[in-house]
Amino acid sequence: MEGFDCATDDPRCYCLLSDVLDLLGRKYVMDVVCVVAVHGTVRFGTLEDHIPEASTSTLSARLDALEAAGLLTREQYDEIPPRVEYELTDDGAELAERLEPVLEWAQKRATAES
Amino acid sequence: MEGFDCATDDPRCYCLLSDVLDLLGRKYVMDVVCVVAVHGTVRFGTLEDHIPEASTSTLSARLDALEAAGLLTREQYDEIPPRVEYELTDDGAELAERLEPVLEWAQKRATAES
DNA sequence: TTATTAAGCTGTGAAGTCCAAAGTAACGGA
DNA sequence: TCCGTTACTTTGGACTTCACAGCTTAATAA
Numbered sequence: 057m058e059g060f061d062c063a064t065d066d067p068r069c070y071c072l073l074s075d076v077l078d079l080l081g082r083k084y085v086m087d088v089v090c091v092v093a094v095h096g097t098v099r100f101g102t103l104e105d106h107i108p109e110a111s112t113s114t115l116s117a118r119l120d121a122l123e124a125a126g127l128l129t130r131e132q133y134d135e136i137p138p139r140v141e142y143e144l145t146d147d148g149a150e151l152a153e154r155l156e157p158v159l160e161w162a163q164k165r166a167t168a169e170s
Numbered sequence: 171m172e173g174f175d176c177a178t179d180d181p182r183c184y185c186l187l188s189d190v191l192d193l194l195g196r197k198y199v200m201d202v203v204c205v206v207a208v209h210g211t212v213r214f215g216t217l218e219d220h221i222p223e224a225s226t227s228t229l230s231a232r233l234d235a236l237e238a239a240g241l242l243t244r245e246q247y248d249e250i251p252p253r254v255e256y257e258l259t260d261d262g263a264e265l266a267e268r269l270e271p272v273l274e275w276a277q278k279r280a281t282a283e284s
Numbered sequence: 285t286t287a288t289t290a291a292g293c294t295g296t297g298a299a300g301t302c303c304a305a306a307g308t309a310a311c312g313g314a
Numbered sequence: 315t316c317c318g319t320t321a322c323t324t325t326g327g328a329c330t331t332c333a334c335a336g337c338t339t340a341a342t343a344a
Contacts, residue, residue: 165188
């Protein structure tokens, strides 16, 4: 993203948005971060239970992307049946923390309209 | 989204996510909210300048969606050339406020990695 | 002995989303 | 008469996401 020279001096004008914001603006990314944050460590199946609208392939892709972005870690245990555990990194946890007011707001809205 | 009965009692477990979160997890939605928040009122062209990666059709679709969700208003002036101004509603402004720590974090990350 | 089960994926073709580029409308100025 | 202005729509093609099937491997069940 190149630097557009914004007219305002407002520091809230984040014209240079990072790749991470791109990632965040993808389906289910916030959901995944939230679920992992709440559970501490999560297995794939648990994520599927919490976010049933997401296909396994999409979920898998999101986990890969989040790992690549350094927001979560993947620990694989060589057992049968396989076991894999996901956990937020410190960076991911910080994001989750900052995401909380947004989710809170979304929930407030969801309950208000029903 | 149906109610999966989450194992944790953690109030941060927002298993019932609203349509608005679906909207937020779409490309450029956070960007648009942020730009409008900073400028107060914005015209279409300004948004294009700030978010050049988004096509006009996508931008237009996002504005429609945000208006439909009650997060921004559209004021059209019958002039030639046409003038249309977008502004956040109170609800939209509250979202923008809660989004700020997230954007701040994203920016911190963007500058750190370069 | 063969079938089933488990979890965490990957692969498939179809459906949906997003893109760049061109087109639309209407009027004033050259 | 044609150009510039603004805020879009339209188009056909590329990229994403979908639901669903299949894969793996070893312990158990029939």
